[in-house]
Amino acid sequence: MMNVKWWIVYLMLLFGVQSMDVSAQPLAKDAVPFVGAQVFIEPGQTSSQIDGWFKTMAENGMTMCRIRMFESYMKQSDGHWDFSLFDMAFQSAARYGIKVYATLFPATAKTDIGGWKFPADDDQKNAFALFIKALVTHYKKYPALAGWVIINEPGTDGNYPHTDFVDKARSQWDGLYPERDYKENGFPVLMTVRDQQFIHDFTADFLKWIALEIKKYDDSHDVHVNPAGVFTNYGEYNFPVWRNFLSSLGGSAHPSWHFGYFSRTQYSLAMLVLSELLRSGAGPLPWFMTEIQGGNNTYSGVNALCPTANEITQWLWTILGCEGKGGIFWMLNPRSSGIEAGEWAMIDFQGKPSERLRAAKQVASVINRHADLFRSPHIIPSGIDVVYLKESLWAENLMGRKQDKYQGRMYGAVIKSSIACFKALTERGLNVGLKAIDEYDFSQVDYTGRSIILSNQIAVPAFYKERLERFVARGGTLFVEGLTAFFDEELHNTMNTGFTFEKLFGSNISEFILRENLFTTTVGQYAFPTHLWEGRICGETSPVHIHSFGKGKVIWCPSNVALGAWVSGNYKPLSDYLYESLPKISDIIAFRDYQSDVLLRTLKSGNVTLMICINKSAEARTIALNGLSSSSGTPYPIYASEGCSVMDGELIMAPEGVLVVKW
Known part of the structure; x- marks a missing residue:
């Protein structure tokens, strides 16, 4: 009827x-x-x-x-x-x-x-x-x-x-x-x-x-x-x-x-x-x-x-x-x-x-x-969020240039840095969040397994100090990169007027040195292509300073490694380092290794796990996954471009291909 x-x-x-x-x-x-x-x-x-x-x-x-x-x-x-x-x-x-x-x-x-x-x-x-x-x-x-x-x-x-x-x-x-x-x-x-x-x-x-x-x-x-x-x-x-x-x-x-x-x-x-x-x-x-x-x-x-x-x-x-x-x-x-x-x-x-x-x-x-x-699938969060600040864009629009031979001095550098970190972790198959700092929930009592990335956010108002300290003290990991917090909300150089985040970061900056369009920053086994500026931390010989604060920690790399990935096109060192260094929620699904130009989103719909994979590289890929268990069941493709399939728990991806699988 x-x-x-x-x-x-x-x-x-x-x-x-x-x-x-x-x-x-x-x-x-x-x-x-x-x-x-x-x-x-x-x-x-x-x-x-x-x-x-x-x-x-x-x-x-x-x-x-x-x-x-x-x-x-x-x-x-x-x-x-x-x-x-x-x-x-x-x-x-x-x-x-x-x-x-x-x-x-x-x-x-x-x-x-x-x-x-x-x-x-x-x-x-x-x-x-x-x-x-x-x-x-x-x-x-x-x-x-x-x-x-x-x-x-x-x-x-x-x-x-x-x-x-x-x-x-x-x-x-x-x-x-x-x-x-x-x-x-x-x-x-x-x-x-x-x-x-x-x-x-x-x-x-x-x-x-x-x-x-x-x-x-x-x-x-x-x-x-x-x-x-x-x-x-x-x-x-x-x-x-x-x-x-x-x-x-x-x-x-x-x-x-x-x-x-x-x-x-x-x-x-x-x-x-x-x-x-x-x-x-x-x-x-x-x-x-x-x-x-x-x-x-x-x-x-x-x-x-x-x-x-x-x-x-x-x-x-x-x-x-x-x-x-x-x-x-x-x-x-x-x-x-x-x-x-x-x-x-x-x-x-x-x-x-x-x-x-x-x-x-x-x-x-x-x-x-x-x-x-x-109807109502929900992203399975990795626990990692790239957080951006409007004040950083405002500062860049006042201080930066429309054209310059260095991208770090041009409009767009602050959002490109955030996107570079987002891309690097997405190419490990992680569901990375991207949100304004005012959209982040700082009211939780425990942030164990949660990470925030502040990538080259050049202006950080002092009133965020309490929220960020609370996040780390309650078990969160904060990764700080580039010229983050170089300015306050009124474009004062913070390192020169009393560094608001010295207690949280565990130190201060001695100076930022102009190096080259691209140079290498080495941290252990990782060699990062780095753009333009090298930040030197007071009392630190390493380019990265790790500081425990309450139940959590801050990882501080005041050199532009994210922009270095963007400018060079080489995201693997940044991807590997962030993947290994940042805590993640335990039950995530991810690529077993780095996959350049491959995008993945994993969602839960009722009892079904839904995976959407896109291969933007020029070559076919066979992608092994971490995080699958015997209870994941048999994969069933509900959409597959020509040349795309799933076999023995691996994603077979043709160039420009899309594969949508339910488990």
Whole structure:
């Protein structure tokens, strides 16, 4: 018998009724993951075209879409809105069982492809409020509606927006947080990160305002946002605060726009790093990738790219391997005009599925066949987390350079260092976490078997001293690398003004010496390629100082061995050292030895262990595993690229291959 809920939907569609919401609820943590795409709606399209796109989605396993709700295409000269063009899309979506995330896109210049992030003045804010009311009250009862993307891609890319609206807010913020000229110990404050701190706070405030405006009229559907350019913009994002007004978190992942720190072969690594960062940011909320590059960018974007079918597959499985609830590709159909005209699509100009869309369909089919397995899998933690600080990015943006012959002096060095450690341990098969320090749980009574990596986090505020000391004293291991804590939160050199972490680290720095772009740091059997600076610890002849503190310890290497791995491309010494030196949770599964350019995520779903492995190297690999027991059972591949299999407990991986195994 037809489900009653969908029978009601059928009758509503049959009679053209769009006045009842029979399934409104935020995205659930135990929802079956989805695969979807952006359907780009613009004037000139016909109802048959729009209906055909949704039919194509349904035929290719897609159950979710995103639609940019252009106020410019709705607002009429008399001040009212004509929703008829977008109504056709919502009606077609419901006809084919596809849910819609509607992105608020207030009126902006014709050439503005990303939309404004803050209003220019109070008039524009008030106009936005009126648009929110009109849009939300019109669509909240449409059966196809899944949720609201409250604004497209928040983030300024470091461009402080001097508008009347922002400057007024800044004046109020300055009144709450007055600037000071001297530190408590008398040292002058000559450089500040006040601009960065304000944008960080104000972004959260403005996003909250939008979310609350939506909830005035609709408190049933999902409220979502997709930060973009996260590797450069993370200093503007306060995810723990965002959780208070969102019901899910997302992100944008366009290699052409956002993966500039990575080579083409590292794009799946970049997707993994971003996914893990967003998973941590979401905390208890579900997350999914709101935008994934789905097609060719011809003239737009920074780097020209057309993803391969293999990359589409790898990116989707990477997101699923980080507990993501799905991914939406940008986009299904190409837009007709503007800088992105004819670009990004997953269908060709005749409306037929590309090989990229067919690849996405294959993943969707596996998800649907094993729906219960993918409802709520949980990553099996290794106990190791790479922790980054927004203050380090702020300091780097003030002190560093856009271009320099040394990467350590350029923008990006602090996040590249963190990613280098993440990559090194991932290539041992470990589930390594990546999170902001404010997202780490410092409230536990015992951190035995837990490790934190602070890699070249050049600015560490003094107020983190207590949290880090508590972590180590309660049994944790802290690995500190590079120029970590060189500055405080106000860009004073900490070694010169009273080193806050001397008690925890067990010493101080005598000096940092410029050596070479690459030189070797030797610690026992390990020879690390090292970039630029050699840090010398007072009273220590070894480049590494190990200090016991309470029940735990600090391993301090104040030379840039992580950037050395990044610059040289040789991660094995760093990987081997970290794997052997850092405590791990006892029951983890890992590679028996180092596997360059191979990614693994291991999850638990009920009594089933789920492994997702991706081989980005140019050679076939046979990979032995540690941590399997006789109780692990017989492995069963639920997805395998050509040339990939599992045999006698080993993973057989072809180049560019993906293998998904349940045990």
